[in-house]
Amino acid sequence: MTENWLAGQRAAFAACRGALPGAGTPWVDALRAQAFRQFEEDGPPSPKVEEWRSGPTAALTRQVFAPAVPAGPHPAPVPAPYLAGPRHRLVFVDGRYSAEHSDPGELPAGARLTSLGALLAEDPSAARELVGDPEAFAEERLSLVTDRRPQALVALNTALVSDGAVLIVDNGVALAHPVEVVYLAGAATVPSAHHLRTLIALGAGARASMVEVHAGGSGSVWTNHVTEIALDASARLEHVRADAGTRSAVRVDVAHARLQAGTAYAGFVMAGNTGAVRTETRLVLEGAGADGEINGLCLAGGSGHIDALTRLDHCAREGTSRQLWRGVFGDQARGAFQGRIRVLAGASGTNAALDNRNLLLGTGARAESKPELEILTDDVACSHASATGQLDEDALFYLRSRGLSEQTARAVLMAAFTGSVADRIADGDVRAFVRHLVDDRLNALGSAAS
Amino acid sequence: MSEPLLRIRNLRASVDGQEVLKGIDLAVAAGEVAAIMGPNGSGKSTLSNVLAGRDGYEVTDGEVRYDGRDLLDMEPEERAAAGVFMAFQYPVEIPGVVNATFTRTALNAQRQARGESPIDAIDFLKRARETLGRLEMDEAFLRRDVNAGFSGGEKKRNEIFQMAMLEPRLAILDETDSGLDIDALRIVAMGVNAMRDGRRALVVITHYQRLLEYVVPDSVHVLADGRIARSGDRELALELERAGYAAFQPA
Numbered sequence: 001m002t003e004n005w006l007a008g009q010r011a012a013f014a015a016c017r018g019a020l021p022g023a024g025t026p027w028v029d030a031l032r033a034q035a036f037r038q039f040e041e042d043g044p045p046s047p048k049v050e051e052w053r054s055g056p057t058a059a060l061t062r063q064v065f066a067p068a069v070p071a072g073p074h075p076a077p078v079p080a081p082y083l084a085g086p087r088h089r090l091v092f093v094d095g096r097y098s099a100e101h102s103d104p105g106e107l108p109a110g111a112r113l114t115s116l117g118a119l120l121a122e123d124p125s126a127a128r129e130l131v132g133d134p135e136a137f138a139e140e141r142l143s144l145v146t147d148r149r150p151q152a153l154v155a156l157n158t159a160l161v162s163d164g165a166v167l168i169v170d171n172g173v174a175l176a177h178p179v180e181v182v183y184l185a186g187a188a189t190v191p192s193a194h195h196l197r198t199l200i201a202l203g204a205g206a207r208a209s210m211v212e213v214h215a216g217g218s219g220s221v222w223t224n225h226v227t228e229i230a231l232d233a234s235a236r237l238e239h240v241r242a243d244a245g246t247r248s249a250v251r252v253d254v255a256h257a258r259l260q261a262g263t264a265y266a267g268f269v270m271a272g273n274t275g276a277v278r279t280e281t282r283l284v285l286e287g288a289g290a291d292g293e294i295n296g297l298c299l300a301g302g303s304g305h306i307d308a309l310t311r312l313d314h315c316a317r318e319g320t321s322r323q324l325w326r327g328v329f330g331d332q333a334r335g336a337f338q339g340r341i342r343v344l345a346g347a348s349g350t351n352a353a354l355d356n357r358n359l360l361l362g363t364g365a366r367a368e369s370k371p372e373l374e375i376l377t378d379d380v381a382c383s384h385a386s387a388t389g390q391l392d393e394d395a396l397f398y399l400r401s402r403g404l405s406e407q408t409a410r411a412v413l414m415a416a417f418t419g420s421v422a423d424r425i426a427d428g429d430v431r432a433f434v435r436h437l438v439d440d441r442l443n444a445l446g447s448a449a450s
Numbered sequence: 451m452s453e454p455l456l457r458i459r460n461l462r463a464s465v466d467g468q469e470v471l472k473g474i475d476l477a478v479a480a481g482e483v484a485a486i487m488g489p490n491g492s493g494k495s496t497l498s499n500v501l502a503g504r505d506g507y508e509v510t511d512g513e514v515r516y517d518g519r520d521l522l523d524m525e526p527e528e529r530a531a532a533g534v535f536m537a538f539q540y541p542v543e544i545p546g547v548v549n550a551t552f553t554r555t556a557l558n559a560q561r562q563a564r565g566e567s568p569i570d571a572i573d574f575l576k577r578a579r580e581t582l583g584r585l586e587m588d589e590a591f592l593r594r595d596v597n598a599g600f601s602g603g604e605k606k607r608n609e610i611f612q613m614a615m616l617e618p619r620l621a622i623l624d625e626t627d628s629g630l631d632i633d634a635l636r637i638v639a640m641g642v643n644a645m646r647d648g649r650r651a652l653v654v655i656t657h658y659q660r661l662l663e664y665v666v667p668d669s670v671h672v673l674a675d676g677r678i679a680r681s682g683d684r685e686l687a688l689e690l691e692r693a694g695y696a697a698f699q700p701a
Contacts, residue, residue, distance in 0.1 A: 398541070403524045403559040404559050412487055412555065416595075419546050
């Protein structure tokens with residue numbers, strides 16, 4: 001099975017490498033070749049690897065997903081803008097930028113919003129600068145110190161990436177409006193892979209808000225998405241990653257952010273694909289006084305599977321981090337949360353908190369939670385909490401005795417359970433959008449469960 | 451003589467296979483305030499839970515008719531929509547649900563079930579503020595999560611606030627007086643008395659006579675060992691206060 005899968009990826013790489021963005025640019029070709037070798041060395045994700053213990057490895061290797069044909073034969077209708085107010089919008093259809101459906105709008109001077117394909121075609125040296133050391137394109141940087149290997153899917157992403165959003169903001173420049181990036185997958189009937197890469201680089205003191213939305217898909221689609229974020233001193237980024245009714249077989253989503261001194265990263269994940277999701281967030285607080293926040297909602301029903309991993313490395317003094325995760329699992333769904341906070345030597349004055357709670361709507365659903373603290377220095381304040389349970393019967397009865405139907409009472413309690421997470425999103429339009437997504441998803445889970 | 455609003459006939463109920471209610475007969479007319487008093491373990495909380503429709507109580511015999519309907523056949527939310535309100539002995543804390551939103555959702559769910567139009571946010575807020583003012587409660591109650599972090603007295607007052615907003619035809623107060631200081635007791639009594647309009651019925655379940663100093667009952671019933679052992683008027687409550695429940699305890 002594994003050999004078959006690897007052979008399939010090998011054939012796919014051989015078939016499409018000449019047509020991928022940046023092909024013909026020596027450093028890009030070299031990078032892709034090196035990344036593919038790394039992927040082969042690492043092999044497909046396996047539950048034997050600790051970080052993938054609860055991951056959707058079977059769903060990933062059950063089909064040999066080959067890179068999707070651009071604008072495949074079953075295109076999905078392009079959704080209307082998700083954010084109500086002014087926004088800069090990029091739309092990618094089947095893994096390729098769609099100028100027709102995008103509306104980047106007016107950006108302030110010093111801000112550049114484009115696609116990776118366009119950047120590699122028009123300005124490969126700028127792309128190279130953004131990548132920094134191409135030898136270390138993402139997979140080398142996922143964590144600072146140890147156990148960075150294997151990151152096979154990130155390596156495969158580097159080898160096969162077809163496109164993605166690029167946001168570069170110069171020092172001191174602030175975007176007044178959020179960036180909305182839509183990754184739309186068609187309803188493919190043959191196994192299809194979308195390897196997407198988002199790059200966000202904010203200069204010192206720059207500010208931006210980006211929402212990445214996944215939509216469409218089918219049981220034959222695998223989305224392999226990597227978002228790389230670099231925040232220079234005192235930059236601030238709000239970053240939302242969300243499923244808007246995604247129906248992919250598997251969605252793998254890795255965000256990796258490097259935070260310099262005094263920066264603030266506020267991340268939010270809404271995982272609600274009908275298939276399997278693997279969502280990783282790796283924040284490396286490299287500079288003193290950096291603030292990392294990553295909150296998430298994992299909402300699955302049916303035979304859905306959501307595997308969330310967070311990794312916060314506090315490498316410098318006075319860093320703060322917060323993680324608030326809530327999972328709601330109905331039917332036969334499975335959830336896993338693995339959250340690790342690591343405070344390295346020298347990161348004194350660190351304050352880190354992690355809180356994960358899961359709600360099971362039926363007897364068939366399962367969830368596991370594994371918070372981990374690794375503290376290698378004194379003078380730190382770290383806390384973690386985790387709990388998994390059912391809806392409170394007393395609370396349900398209380399609500400019903402006041403006149404709420406059982407279904408409404410369940411919905412009220414589910415909304416209460418998840419509400420505090422979405423409330424933390426600062427941008428009003430983004431918050432409203434996420435709340436809407438969450439309500440829709442909870443309604444679907446609630447009606448199935450009652 | 452017209453049918454009472456609530457009529458309980460030979461009600462028997464078990465919890466975990468153990469019979470707790472052993473044939474209760476009780477009638478409460480519209481406009482009447484009935485007090486049900488009894489020692490611990492007499493079946494008071496089982497009776498209130500059966501009337502509210504909580505799971506885990508098995509009715510083995512008898513019937514409860516409310517306004518001509520079979521109450522035991524109705525879901526808890528149907529009972530609420532039909533005008534039955536239960537003030538709980540232990541109101542549940544629901545973090546994440548704002549009191550104002552909850553109360554309005556409940557009110558509108560009941561109105562919808564009765565085929566009435568929903569009350570809008572502005573009218574609701576106006577009424578809620580008036581009600582809070584009348585009950586000497588702070589408007590901050592509206593913004594707080596339902597009972598979350600409330601003191602015992604605040605929870606009971608919140609029950610009375612909900613009762614006042616929902617305007618039930620039959621309110622059952624389950625030991626609402628327990629654990630209240632004298633000020634909270636006075637406010638609870640005020641809220642209860644405000645419900646007395648000659649049409650609503652109130653069933654006040656209590657261990658002590660204390661609340662009945664403020665809410666003067668029309669009838670008093672002693673519940674002992676799962677049956678109504680004696681019924682009388684206010685004098686009976688005063689007698690119980692003097693003599694205690696000894697006469698009704700199993701020897």
